[in-house]
Amino acid sequence: SACSSKYVLSQMHPMWQGPLAIPGGDRQSPIDIIARKSVLDTELKPLVTDYDPDTCQQIWNNGYSFLVEYDDTTDKSTLKGGPLRDKYRLCQFHFHWGESNAWGSEHTVDRKLFPAELHLVHWNSDKYSLFEEAVMEDNGLAVIGVFLKVGKRHEGLQKLVDALPAIRHKDSVVEFNRFNPACLLPANTDDYWTYHGSLTTPPLTESVSWIVMKQHIEVSHDQLAVFRSLLFTSAEEDVQKSMVNNFRVQQPLRGRTVRSSFS
Ligand SMILES: NS(=O)(=O)c1ccc(C(=O)NCC(=O)NCCc2c[nH]cn2)cc1
Numbered sequence: 705s706a707c708s709s710k711y712v713l714s715q716m717h718p719m720w721q722g723p724l725a726i727p728g729g730d731r732q733s734p735i736d737i738i739a740r741k742s743v744l745d746t747e748l749k750p751l752v753t754d755y756d757p758d759t760c761q762q763i764w765n766n767g768y769s770f771l772v773e774y775d776d777t778t779d780k781s782t783l784k785g786g787p788l789r790d791k792y793r794l795c796q797f798h799f800h801w802g803e804s805n806a807w808g809s810e811h812t813v814d815r816k817l818f819p820a821e822l823h824l825v826h827w828n829s830d831k832y833s834l835f836e837e838a839v840m841e842d843n844g845l846a847v848i849g850v851f852l853k854v855g856k857r858h859e860g861l862q863k864l865v866d867a868l869p870a871i872r873h874k875d876s877v878v879e880f881n882r883f884n885p886a887c888l889l890p891a892n893t894d895d896y897w898t899y900h901g902s903l904t905t906p907p908l909t910e911s912v913s914w915i916v917m918k919q920h921i922e923v924s925h926d927q928l929a930v931f932r933s934l935l936f937t938s939a940e941e942d943v944q945k946s947m948v949n950n951f952r953v954q955q956p957l958r959g960r961t962v963r964s965s966f967s
Pocket residue numbers: 773774776795796823825835836847902903904905906907
């Protein structure tokens with residue numbers, strides 16, 4: 705069924721230029737994950753990711769974040785297992801981060817903020833033939849969230865960091881090949897929280913099975929600083945705004961249960 709909540713344009717949110725609260729939206733994201741209130745579900749399986757680095761196509765600045773887009777016209781890069789019944793195709797991954805290391809993540813754990821959060825976006829290719837279809841349907845999407853902490857340099861991330869100066873402005877795109885996003889996952893992907901939610905930027909559709917990793921990854925201060933050198937604005941605009949704090953405010957749980965896997 706198409707997602708139930710209607711979209712009423714409320715006061716414009718300064719950053720997302722979209723509705724801030726979705727009246728009637730009872731499964732919005734992000735949320736604060738209260739660890740002790742998450743429910744252990746022994747039925748939850750280990751995540752199975754199978755990503756083909758050859759499907760990596762481009763990296764671009766969409767004016768909210770930077771996205772690494774994958775060719776999702778075949779089932780070459782997939783996610784299954786975990787809380788999912790079907791097979792999901794990798795479409796893109798992107799990040800959210802703050803202007804300082806003190807905040808930047810979208811989800812929090814017991815109110816703890818992380819400096820950044822990675823989202824790996826997949827859509828249900830067993831049920832739908834296009835991302836655009838799946839984005840409107842319950843369980844049409846599956847997004848893996850990974851928290852970033854500042855610490856040692858992340859070797860796998862460096863290839864991505866080196867490409868960022870070429871896409872400083874909104875709508876800039878560069879070719880980007882042979883990147884396997886599995887290198888951005890924590891060592892242990894068997895421990896995660898999962899809940900039903902939404903996209904955290906417009907269209908905010910309530911079609912996401914969220915899978916938030918309990919284990920974070922580490923990146924260096926300098927690597928994160930390069931994220932902050934990106935701009936929200938296009939080359940033509942006379943006032944350039946640095947791309948920081950591109951996260952959404954936390955949304956009410958509305959009685960949802962967050963389930964926990966346990967390895
Ligand atoms: N922050 S988040 O909740 O993870 C999230 C928020 C918005 C979108 C989105 O709006 N995503 C459009 C998109 O990625 N469109 C690509 C379509 C496409 C088709 N084939 C290749 N790419 C995806 C994820």
